[in-house]
Amino acid sequence: MSFVRSYALPRLVQWAVVIVIGATVTFTIPRLLPTDPVEQTLNRVSSTAVTDPRAVESFRNAIRDLYGLQGTPVEQYARFWSRLVHGDLGPSLGAFPTPVTQIIRDGLPWTIGLLGTTLILSWCLGVVLGTLAAYFSGKRWSHLLSGVLVTIYPVPYFILALVLVMVFAYYIPLFPLVGGASGQASLSLGYLGSILQHGFLPALSLLLGGTAFRFIIARALASGVIASDPVVYAEIAGLPKRRIVFGYVLRNSLLPQVTDLALAIGTLFEGALITEFVFSYPGIGYRLYTAILQSDFNMIMGITIFSIVGIATATLVLDLLYPLVDPRVRYR
Amino acid sequence: MQQVDRGLVDAQLAVAPGAPGGPPPLDGAPASVAPRSQRVVLSVVRDLFRYSAAFRVGALVLLLLLVLAVLSAHAPYAADARRVVPQDRPPSPEYPLGTTTLGQDVFWLTTYAIRNSLFIATLAVIISRSIAVLLGSFSGYVGGPVDRVLGAITDSFIVIPRLPLLILISFMVRGSLNMVGLAVLIGLLDWAWPSKRYRAQVLSLREEEFTNTATFSGLGTLEVILHEHVPFLIPFLMADAVSGFLFAIGVEITLAILGLSDLGMPTIGTMIYWANYYQVLLTKRLWWIVTPLVGSVLLVVALYLLSTSLGTYLDPRTRLKNLGLRRAAA
Numbered sequence: 001m002s003f004v005r006s007y008a009l010p011r012l013v014q015w016a017v018v019i020v021i022g023a024t025v026t027f028t029i030p031r032l033l034p035t036d037p038v039e040q041t042l043n044r045v046s047s048t049a050v051t052d053p054r055a056v057e058s059f060r061n062a063i064r065d066l067y068g069l070q071g072t073p074v075e076q077y078a079r080f081w082s083r084l085v086h087g088d089l090g091p092s093l094g095a096f097p098t099p100v101t102q103i104i105r106d107g108l109p110w111t112i113g114l115l116g117t118t119l120i121l122s123w124c125l126g127v128v129l130g131t132l133a134a135y136f137s138g139k140r141w142s143h144l145l146s147g148v149l150v151t152i153y154p155v156p157y158f159i160l161a162l163v164l165v166m167v168f169a170y171y172i173p174l175f176p177l178v179g180g181a182s183g184q185a186s187l188s189l190g191y192l193g194s195i196l197q198h199g200f201l202p203a204l205s206l207l208l209g210g211t212a213f214r215f216i217i218a219r220a221l222a223s224g225v226i227a228s229d230p231v232v233y234a235e236i237a238g239l240p241k242r243r244i245v246f247g248y249v250l251r252n253s254l255l256p257q258v259t260d261l262a263l264a265i266g267t268l269f270e271g272a273l274i275t276e277f278v279f280s281y282p283g284i285g286y287r288l289y290t291a292i293l294q295s296d297f298n299m300i301m302g303i304t305i306f307s308i309v310g311i312a313t314a315t316l317v318l319d320l321l322y323p324l325v326d327p328r329v330r331y332r
Numbered sequence: 333m334q335q336v337d338r339g340l341v342d343a344q345l346a347v348a349p350g351a352p353g354g355p356p357p358l359d360g361a362p363a364s365v366a367p368r369s370q371r372v373v374l375s376v377v378r379d380l381f382r383y384s385a386a387f388r389v390g391a392l393v394l395l396l397l398l399v400l401a402v403l404s405a406h407a408p409y410a411a412d413a414r415r416v417v418p419q420d421r422p423p424s425p426e427y428p429l430g431t432t433t434l435g436q437d438v439f440w441l442t443t444y445a446i447r448n449s450l451f452i453a454t455l456a457v458i459i460s461r462s463i464a465v466l467l468g469s470f471s472g473y474v475g476g477p478v479d480r481v482l483g484a485i486t487d488s489f490i491v492i493p494r495l496p497l498l499i500l501i502s503f504m505v506r507g508s509l510n511m512v513g514l515a516v517l518i519g520l521l522d523w524a525w526p527s528k529r530y531r532a533q534v535l536s537l538r539e540e541e542f543t544n545t546a547t548f549s550g551l552g553t554l555e556v557i558l559h560e561h562v563p564f565l566i567p568f569l570m571a572d573a574v575s576g577f578l579f580a581i582g583v584e585i586t587l588a589i590l591g592l593s594d595l596g597m598p599t600i601g602t603m604i605y606w607a608n609y610y611q612v613l614l615t616k617r618l619w620w621i622v623t624p625l626v627g628s629v630l631l632v633v634a635l636y637l638l639s640t641s642l643g644t645y646l647d648p649r650t651r652l653k654n655l656g657l658r659r660a661a662a
Contacts, residue, residue, distance in 0.1 A: 017484050017485075029497075033504050051642050153636065154632040154635065155632055156578075158604075175627060266490075269493055273496070274586060292499065297503075300500050303496055304499070308493065308496070
């Protein structure tokens with residue numbers, strides 16, 4: 001059981017620390033800023049409807065209560081946590097009274113589908129291409145591939161997505177511009193096909209960024225392995241190239257890449273949010289964008305907290321699965 | 333916003349070799365004497381310019397963009413001036429990059445945009461890297477429980493997704509978020525990953541002989557860190573600052589396109605926002621959107637080239653090769 005105590009337990013503690021810090025920061029920020037979300041909401045609503053000062057006052061109290069701003073900061077903090085533990089993020093103001101959790105639940109499958117697919121695909125593509133490019137570093141295609149991906153890598157997601165929209169939705173209209181699917185939700189071939197068609201461009205923009213990132217690391221790691229003794233001996237022994245690349249170079253540079261996967265989740269998630277704005281893809285990011293447009297404070301708050309908990313948990317799960325691939329952790 | 337942790341790649345390429353054995357000057361200053369920061373920077377830049385084509389290309393493109401930014405001081409229009417030129421003109425000799433629906437000259441608008449974006453990114457990098465260097469080296473130098481607590485906090489900020497937080501904050505102060513505010517906001521959210529890297533470096537510097545000498549000479553903790561250790565962190569800091577730049581530029585663009593920053597000030601992000609707002613893609617007024625797109629891509633790729641060439645330079649194997657070249661040339 002020393003594995004649990006020396007490996008799993010510290011990670012569980014770290015997971016709890018992340019959530020506590022994240023939730024506390026999210027709780028503190030709106031209270032530190034000079035702007036008052038209650039007044040903001042009030043201004044937006046009362047400019048169109050209510051004029052009676054007593055009605056405004058009772059409405060102000062209602063919003064204050066809704067945002068959990070009633071009572072002393074300590075009471076507010078306690079109530080904030082009790083709501084959080086019960087999974088209650090309050091109602092959305094843009095789609096009142098639908099709970100924020102309901103809206104997140106509706107968007108989640110789209111985001112997870114997009115994120116999961118691109119995470120796995122970009123990881124595999126990046127690792128394999130990076131290793132190949134490092135092994136055949138003298139070849140023309142290797143230089144070309146490196147050049148293209150190194151250029152793509154630092155480009156902000158927004159720009160990347162925007163360029164893809166310009167090229168593939170306006171000038172060469174191969175793909176639909178908005179939405180996640182068309183037609184009735186069903187298991188029919190047509191509906192599934194439309195999901196793929198709608199998801200292609202968003203996925204491609206994430207895939208390009210993610211692959212470039214993974215490629216650069218993989219190339220650096222692999223060129224280290226290529227110079228190592230076992231690979232040199234394998235070359236001298238005249239083993240087939242395929243076996244050297246996949247059996248020796250790739251395998252030995254794989255471990256740090258697995259560790260890295262946990263860290264990449266957060267960044268790719270942020271990329272997914274941006275991608276969803278640009279392509280109006282109906283996941284969490286798009287709902288966040290709608291919330292910004294509708295000045296829906298509760299919704300933005302809810303999505304922020306949810307993404308912190310979600311990413312922390314995903315990282316924890318990956319960390320706990322890590323011993324399956326790294327025997328050194330298992331037998332320590 | 334990369335959103336992608338730019339630091340990650342560069343750091344992985346760079347940190348391992350950079351550590352103690354006296355990273356900075358090739359000229360062979362003894363490791364026990366902390367080299368003067370300025371000289372370190374100069375010698376690194378000189379060597380890079382001589383031996384790295386990537387660095388030369390990156391530096392030239394960056395120089396070009398800097399010239400554009402400086403030109404903004406001589407712009408015939410104010411930064412927020414509108415309706416000063418005819419609307420929606422395609423590029424012509426008179427308006428080399430065309431004009432916008434708002435009646436702005438795209439060329440001069442771009443010079444302002446580059447200047448402002450560079451300003452925001454620079455300030456953000458100064459803030460985030462100051463926090464990172466101080467916190468990281470303090471944590472690494474002091475060690476023990478303090479280090480563990482700071483480490484747990486740092487790790488948390490690495491895991492916490494920053495984009496939703498940034499959106500929450502800038503949503504709340506919408507309108508009142510000027511350039512300085514935006515830079516501070518970005519800076520306060522981008523210290524965690526680099527801080528871990530600086531901690532790792534100081535951890536090994538702490539075991540060096542000169543640290544003991546300094547401590548026995550009566551230097552305090554902060555003095556040892558600032559005078560003895562920070563100079564050794566500078567080469568990595570240079571590569572790392574570029575990652576900070578890339579992050580800040582990405583954030584600026586993202587927040588602006590979401591309409592969350594001060595839309596009246598021209599930056600690369602707000603230019604794209606207004607171009608989108610006036611549907612340039614549907615109306616085929618491409619000059620308006622292509623200019624900031626190309627500008628931002630040039631900027632980030634140039635910065636990235638600088639960063640990778642620095643990373644390569646930090647690798648002792650490359651430096652040995654360059655030493656060989658130098659000897660052969662002599």
